[in-house]
Amino acid sequence: MSPSKQQEPNQLQRSVNGLPMKISLSTAVKRSSGDTSEVRATDLLEALAICEPQPATSARCLNPSCSNRCSWNGEKGRPKKFCSDTCRQKHETTRRRLEEEISIIDGVMDNPQTRPGQRKVLSSHRAQRAFELARYPDVRGPRTVSSPLVRTPR
Numbered sequence: 022m023s024p025s026k027q028q029e030p031n032q033l034q035r036s037v038n039g040l041p042m043k044i045s046l047s048t049a050v051k052r053s054s055g056d057t058s059e060v061r062a063t064d065l066l067e068a069l070a071i072c073e074p075q076p077a078t079s080a081r082c083l084n085p086s087c088s089n090r091c092s093w094n095g096e097k098g099r100p101k102k103f104c105s106d107t108c109r110q111k112h113e114t115t116r117r118r119l120e121e122e123i124s125i126i127d128g129v130m131d132n133p134q135t136r137p138g139q140r141k142v143l144s145s146h147r148a149q150r151a152f153e154l155a156r157y158p159d160v161r162g163p164r165t166v167s168s169p170l171v172r173t174p175r
């Protein structure tokens with residue numbers, strides 16, 4: 022090992038001269054593993070412990086009209102997205118309603134009998150719904166697909 026690959030002892034500290042030092046994970050990994058291209062688990066674990074920002078342990082409920090927070094539930098199950106079943110249902114109901122309304126508007130806008138003036142007004146109604154729909158992304162995650170090996174009972 023050449024002397025240039027050696028790390029200074031203070032390189033991985035969280036603060037420099039009493040001031041907090043922000044270090045991204047990729048920078049921390051590079052400093053831990055030096056010039057080696059392969060990242061070892063020990064280097065990554067060291068980097069994960071010192072990198073900033075650390076991941077959040079709580080976050081807002083994904084229902085845009087709710088201000089409650091969801092806590093990180095450790096490694097148990099899927100990450101909690103909503104503070105309650107009510108919020109999850111409201112989110113899904115609103116998302117589906119907006120998608121349906123946009124679909125109805127699109128259908129009439131595509132009709133050749135719709136006049137340009139009407140199309141302009143419809144476009145505005147559509148844009149407002151799209152604006153709201155952007156706050157209601159599909160957060161259901163991958164769907165459960167039944168295995169082709171499972172036979173349905175007759």
Ligand SMILES: [Zn+2]
Pocket residue numbers: 082083084087088089103104105108
């Ligand atoms: Zn909520």
